[in-house]
Amino acid sequence: MPFSFQNLTSGVTLACIAAVVLCNLLILLMIRAGVLDHPVARSSHTRPTPKGGGVGIVGAFILCLPPALYEAHASMRIVPAITGLLIGMILLGTVSWLDDVRPFPARYKLAAQFVAAIAAAIGTGATLPELIPFVLAAVFITNALNFIDGINGLASGVMAISALVLASTGLMPVAFVLLAVCLLSFLPYNFPKARIFMGDVGSQPIGLAIAWGGMTGFGTGSAVLVIALLSGVLWDVTFTLARRARAGDRLAQAHRGHLYQLAVRSGLPVPLVTCLYWGFALWGAAAFATGQIITMVLMIVLPQLAWTGYVCTRARTRVQDRW
Template sequence: MFKIIVDLFLLVIIQVAITPFIRRLAFVLGAVDNPNARRVNKKPMPTIGGLGIFVTYNIGTFILLREQFPTHELFALLLASSVIVLTGMIDDILELKPGQKMGGIFIAAMITYFLAEIRMTELNIPFTGQTINLPWYLSLPITIFWILALTNAVNLIDGLDGLAAGVSCISLLTMGIVGYFFLRNQGLYVPIACLMLAACLLGFLPYNFNPAKIFLGDTGALYLGFMISVLALKGLKNVTFISLLVPVIILGVPISDTVYAMIRRKLNKKPISQADKHHLHHQLMNLGLTQRQTVLVIYALSLIFSFVSMLFLLSPIWAMVLLLVGLLIAVELFVESIGLLGEKYKPLSHLINRLVLHSTHTKEPDVEVWHQGEAKPRKWQERSKGGHKPAEKNSGKKQ
């Protein structure tokens, strides 16, 4: 274990050393992110930072910690991740269409399924104890969808300096802890791989945090999303309902942002693949936060999701249900408060307001008091004109 810790620190140092070379290579290749209407950077910024992470991680797997990884899976994942990195680099240099990027991810997912043989094969039905063996015609689309969805979720959140790298680092550290303490049925392969990738990101963040010197680019965002999806899938090879929810909760920030982006574009009758400036980080900045403050807020949200995921594994069934319901309500209220789906879309907030107002509103009795001989109040006179006149007490005078 001591050797593993030392090698993780060594990976951080290697990443710190290699990133400046990747930065210069980006300028040579023309992988530069120029400012435009959708960008927040004000000057040309070198991208393909993910190439350095890819190189450093494979130095760790093929040299430093080679004995921890099975040979067949190691080479199959190298091939699949190389397809992802190549797709990202082409996009960073030439800018691919969304369908072309999805094609690259799909090829990598197919390699993962057929060559690495990392796939969902069983599904445990919650509260029944029954297990379903998934046939290939269910296992294949579920596996492909999982990889496509998580890869794109991480890619979509990559909009500010250090955002995708930091959120991915928090998620990977949490996955490593969860894998080591709760899901060791697959051995130490998954937690070690998660911690190695997190170490690479720790070495990259000093160059990527605001003010950034280099961007992850699609090279890095796609690679991180792909590796997180595959490592989560590897730990969930025999899937239970509870363990299936854990990585979804850990990746709550990018997944929520992606889901609400799809809903927002559907509500506005726009193509789901069409980019916009209404993502989570955009909305937080519209509230007046700086880039750095926005990133730190989203880091905090990621830590909350990670903490909830660990509570989830330590809780009994009834507490898990309460945690999940509470988390969903909290996410919806937060989304409505920052206007992620638009200023007018606040159904849960409006429902809560109506319930609160209804419970606190009590109708006071309609009592009017006046002294004998004084003019009657206006309301009484209006009622008298309307034909409804309450009985008066006899004052002793003739009527």
């Protein structure tokens, strides 16, 4: 039966309130800690800004989820899936935070992503051969949401919308309601003006959680729903990687060539671009709701083609340096 937000128990509601309080406290603590993201040539910001806001989101989610599930009288059958997710999130959060403080080689981060994705996938009961595509998809989605976290509110807003939609389908509703609450608690600190950035410590574990949503309901269409919700993000990242590969650029090298970055560099306001990507997530949910695969594909692909053409046309005339 589809989940109704009116069915939240008082215990789950209290857990959500506790998550809001804890998330805000941790974010304020990270602001005071002063771990700064200093602007470089590829940055969208112009002054040093605290990072690590994801500590608040992920920390509040991990600490408040077990009591929330207990209060909701959740079935013991979901314990392995939840355990696998939390192990993966803790691993990614720890590695990402250490990298935020003192960067280390990308291969170590990629290895951590694979281990985290394997833990999350095994927890859902996945076995070979479906384990392999699950893990590869989870790693790609985790990186895609990390790549897209380059302007205020874009990644956190898309992930909050995705979590709310996943919750409304009845798929691990307590977990995704709580995740959405934590993301929405962070959003005012990052949009429209950023007092703090989410950082890899937020985007990577939460990206894994969204991908996990597609794994847990595999066979019910949840994997397709996750792709539809993230269609704007996945299109942007895939198009950018393909374009850079064709140009002979190093794919692992940091750059400012994503569509959302080109849109901002061409003069479009950051809040407008952010809200557009939120709209892509909502439009993806609407496309999925049609229940018709051809209709859904057309509803998703045609706007992305139009957006890509528009941004590239603007970039050719308004972006001076190479992109």
